[in-house]
Amino acid sequence: MAKINLLPWREELREQRNQEFYVAIGIVVFIAAALTYLVSSYYDGALQAQTYRNNFVTRETQVLDEKIAEIRELQDTRKELIDRMEVIQKLQGNRPVIVRVFDDVARSMPDDLFLTTLNIVGDQVTIEGLAKSNNRVAALMRNFDSSEWFDEPELKRVKATDTGVNEFEVAMKRIEPKADADKEAP
CATH class of the missing domain: 3.30.70.2830 (Alpha-Beta Plaits)
Incomplete structure (x- = not known):
């Protein structure tokens, strides 16, 4: 005798395939969300690390700029002191000359x-x-x-x-x- 299956096996098969499809979609969505979260977390961490490095470099640059300004002030002060020393040396070197000039003017009168x-x-x-x-x-x-x-x-x-x-x-x-x-x- 022939077997006749009157049960709605096609509908059950269709439903089973739909459920498998929905599970597969759910797994893909979950994996995509997890990957998105991981990639986003990685780039956020990298961005924070780079921001920290940039801030560190900026702070160190400011410190170095202050030191450079201090060095320039010291160089200017040094130059002024050297100029003063040269003027003093010239004055000390010319002191006898000026006395001799005044003496010669007095003798010439x-x-x-x-x-x-x-x-x-x-x-x-x-x-x-x-x-x-x-x-x-x-x-x-x-x-x-x-x-x-x-x-x-x-x-x-x-x-x-x-x-x-x-x-x-x-x-x-x-x-x-x-x-x-x-x-x-x-």
């Missing part, structure tokens, strides 16, 4: 001639004064011309005043006298 202004800028010396006659100014010019501390004296002006004296102005160069060894060399 003829009688009846008075200085009102003595101005020294660099190696340029300017003298203003009063003289009773033009001959006294000429004598002053000769004395400066024969001096070993002054060179190229030039009479800038002579002006007679109502009081009977002459106002004058003389400009010249201040020079360092040559050593005796230079004078003896042929």
